[in-house]
Amino acid sequence: ELEKYHVFLASGLSQAFQIESTEKLNLVILDLGLSDGSGFEFLANVRSKGSRLPIIILSAQTDEDSVVKGLQLGANDYMRKPFSNREFIARVKTVLKEPQHHEEQIRIGDLLILLNQRSITYQETPIGVNRREFDILLHFSQRLGTIVSRENLIQAIDKELEIFDRTIDSHVSHLRTKLKKAGVKNIKISSVYGMGYRMEKL
Incomplete structure (x- = not known):
C-alpha cells in the first residue's frame, strides 16, 4: 500500500479463492501457511485453470523441497522468511515488469x-x-x-x-x-x- 498498490487481503484459503475469482488481480503474494489449507493448494488450483496470474510465494518453509515444489507448481518467485522490505518490493516490481507472453x-x-x-x-x-x-x-x-x-x-x-x-x-x-x-x-x-x-x- 505504501507503494500505492491496491491490496486485497485474504485471511485463509477460501477467502483467497473468492478474491481470485471475483477481482482482476495483477499479482498474488501467497503465504503457504493459510488458516484453512495450504498455499500450494491455491497455487495448483489457479494453474490448473490455465491462469498465468503472477504469484510470489512468501514462506517460513525454507527447505529445498518446498521451494522446488512451489516453483514446479508454477510460482513466479519464492521468498524465504525473513526478508527485508526493500528486497520484497524489488521482487514484486521485477515480477510485475516481466512480460506475460503466455497470457x-x-x-x-x-x-x-x-x-x-x-x-x-x-x-x-x-x-x-x-x-x-x-x-x-x-x-x-x-x-x-x-x-x-x-x-x-x-x-x-x-x-x-x-x-x-x-x-x-x-x-x-x-x-x-x-x-x-x-x-x-x-x-x-x-x-x-x-x-x-x-x-x-x-
Missing part, C-alpha cells in the same frame, strides 16, 4: 481465446462474439469447473454498468448458441440452480 492466449482443446485480439477460434475458424460474450467466455475459461455467480459475471463484464441477472442470462444463452453453431464440443456451460453457471472441459 496472450488460452487454449481449451481446439478452442482458442486470443486475449490481445479479443477473438475466439475453434479449429482455426473464427467465432463471432460481441465484447460481453468474449468477457464472459474469458471469465469462464479462467475458472474451469468452478461455479461462477451472476454477480461475478457482472463484475467481469463492467463494474460501472447496471446489469441485471436476466441480461447476463441472455448473454450466456447467446454465447452457448454461437459455440454450438460453431461445432464446439469440448466444453459445456451448465446452469447451476440458485448459484450461477459452470463451464467444464469435456
Whole structure:
C-alpha cells in the first residue's frame, strides 16, 4: 500500500479463492501457511485453470523441497522468511515488469481465446462474439469447473454498468448458441440452480 498498490487481503484459503475469482488481480503474494489449507493448494488450483496470474510465494518453509515444489507448481518467485522490505518490493516490481507472453492466449482443446485480439477460434475458424460474450467466455475459461455467480459475471463484464441477472442470462444463452453453431464440443456451460453457471472441459 505504501507503494500505492491496491491490496486485497485474504485471511485463509477460501477467502483467497473468492478474491481470485471475483477481482482482476495483477499479482498474488501467497503465504503457504493459510488458516484453512495450504498455499500450494491455491497455487495448483489457479494453474490448473490455465491462469498465468503472477504469484510470489512468501514462506517460513525454507527447505529445498518446498521451494522446488512451489516453483514446479508454477510460482513466479519464492521468498524465504525473513526478508527485508526493500528486497520484497524489488521482487514484486521485477515480477510485475516481466512480460506475460503466455497470457496472450488460452487454449481449451481446439478452442482458442486470443486475449490481445479479443477473438475466439475453434479449429482455426473464427467465432463471432460481441465484447460481453468474449468477457464472459474469458471469465469462464479462467475458472474451469468452478461455479461462477451472476454477480461475478457482472463484475467481469463492467463494474460501472447496471446489469441485471436476466441480461447476463441472455448473454450466456447467446454465447452457448454461437459455440454450438460453431461445432464446439469440448466444453459445456451448465446452469447451476440458485448459484450461477459452470463451464467444464469435456
